[in-house]
Amino acid sequence: MSSPEPTWSALRQRLLADGVLAELGEPGMFALGSRFTAVFEALDALYVRTFANLDAEVWRFPPVEPKSVFEKTDYVASFPQLTGSLSVFTGGTAEHAELLKTRASGEDWEGHLEPAGLMMSPAACHPLYAILTGTLPAGGRRFDILGSCFRHEPSPDPMRMQTFRMHEFVHAGNADSAMEHRDETAPRLAAMLDSLGLEVDYVPANDPFFGRTGRIMAASQREAALKYEIVTHVYGPDVAPTAIGSANYHNDHFGTAFGIFDADGDVAHTACLGLGMERTVIALFARHGMDPELWPADVRAVLWAVHG
Amino acid sequence: MSDNTYGDRLAIREALQQFGRLNQAVSDLSDEADLFAAGFTSHATVNVMLAIEDALGIEFPDELLNRSTFVSIDALAHAVGMSRGER
Numbered sequence: 001m002s003s004p005e006p007t008w009s010a011l012r013q014r015l016l017a018d019g020v021l022a023e024l025g026e027p028g029m030f031a032l033g034s035r036f037t038a039v040f041e042a043l044d045a046l047y048v049r050t051f052a053n054l055d056a057e058v059w060r061f062p063p064v065e066p067k068s069v070f071e072k073t074d075y076v077a078s079f080p081q082l083t084g085s086l087s088v089f090t091g092g093t094a095e096h097a098e099l100l101k102t103r104a105s106g107e108d109w110e111g112h113l114e115p116a117g118l119m120m121s122p123a124a125c126h127p128l129y130a131i132l133t134g135t136l137p138a139g140g141r142r143f144d145i146l147g148s149c150f151r152h153e154p155s156p157d158p159m160r161m162q163t164f165r166m167h168e169f170v171h172a173g174n175a176d177s178a179m180e181h182r183d184e185t186a187p188r189l190a191a192m193l194d195s196l197g198l199e200v201d202y203v204p205a206n207d208p209f210f211g212r213t214g215r216i217m218a219a220s221q222r223e224a225a226l227k228y229e230i231v232t233h234v235y236g237p238d239v240a241p242t243a244i245g246s247a248n249y250h251n252d253h254f255g256t257a258f259g260i261f262d263a264d265g266d267v268a269h270t271a272c273l274g275l276g277m278e279r280t281v282i283a284l285f286a287r288h289g290m291d292p293e294l295w296p297a298d299v300r301a302v303l304w305a306v307h308g
Numbered sequence: 309m310s311d312n313t314y315g316d317r318l319a320i321r322e323a324l325q326q327f328g329r330l331n332q333a334v335s336d337l338s339d340e341a342d343l344f345a346a347g348f349t350s351h352a353t354v355n356v357m358l359a360i361e362d363a364l365g366i367e368f369p370d371e372l373l374n375r376s377t378f379v380s381i382d383a384l385a386h387a388v389g390m391s392r393g394e395r
Contacts, residue, residue, distance in 0.1 A: 219375060
């Protein structure tokens with residue numbers, strides 16, 4: 001008897017065979033084809049339409065962030081296993097010669113590079129808080145953030161890429177307004193995803209905090225009901241569902257770290273609604289097939305209705 | 309039976325003072341006082357736990373790695389005892 005196929009194997013093969021994705025040669029690294037991109041853009045536009053009432057300010061950030069920003073989020077204390085930093089060549093001719101010698105011998109030459117003081121952004125909203133230092137207006141502010149995220153969790157599962165885009169609606173205000181943002185937007189996102197045939201659930205969750213100490217963090221996060229995920233079955237009803245979105249109340253974590261205050265002078269509270277774009281697009285292909293032209297008419301109508 | 313309680317509590321107070329990021333002095337807190345009411349956070353529990361483990365040469369077992377272990381100096385002293393296999 002042959003060993004059982006991994007749960008992701010069949011979906012991965014179909015996505016590659018039909019050119020939705022192409023392999024780049026490392027686990028969790030894919031090129032995204034035109035079918036993928038067409039669905040991505042339609043989904044993104046639908047998401048923006050769904051939350052147009054927030055009148056959110058649009059901000060976009062580079063895929064890397066200064067180490068000073070990364071430090072303030074405390075990310076490496078909680079998630080060292082997911083962390084990635086950028087290295088650069090800073091030597092002269094002699095050091096270049098050494099690098100080339102190492103390379104010619106077939107060994108890894110990245111050891112000749114130096115840390116650049118730049119970190120891969122692990123979450124789209126993290127660099128936002130760096131530009132909010134100071135005092136918020138009454139009622140707080142709302143933001144539309146689409147950004148590239150890096151998380152070092154190499155896997156052949158197409159639902160777990162190492163780099164992916166997250167589209168977030170973030171609120172910075174006080175405790176009440178942050179909680180309200182999370183609890184008002186999440187059900188609407190779940191309804192939007194249901195209208196695409198994804199049959200989602202909204203469940204309490206915790207982040208993958210690292211190691212022994214991470215158990216405390218995860219337990220506290222669940223006890224305080226800070227994080228919820230929107231999950232859908234991608235690999236059938238017998239396999240655990242996959243998160244495609246999340247709704248997070250950060251308490252005053254980022255407010256304290258970045259010196260953000262509400263209109264009353266208290267430390268700001270923040271919350272975000274995040275949609276994992278690549279995961280959601282792939283969940284749609286898994287659910288409806290590899291050719292969007294053949295997707296159910298009601299799903300196509302939601303994604304590609306003519307608006308305006 | 310060994311009585312480490314006094315030394316344990318000193319080490320716990322020292323760890324809280326250094327890493328607890330509390331909004332009041334640890335010397336003003338009773339052994340029963342709610343640490344989370346004094347500004348303790350889950351982020352800070354991590355560093356406090358590591359400092360206590362370091363100072364006392366123990367390791368909290370996995371089943372104690374939750375919020376209730378960190379709720380007061382008493383609770384922490386009890387957890388230290390459990391980590392030594394006492395009580």
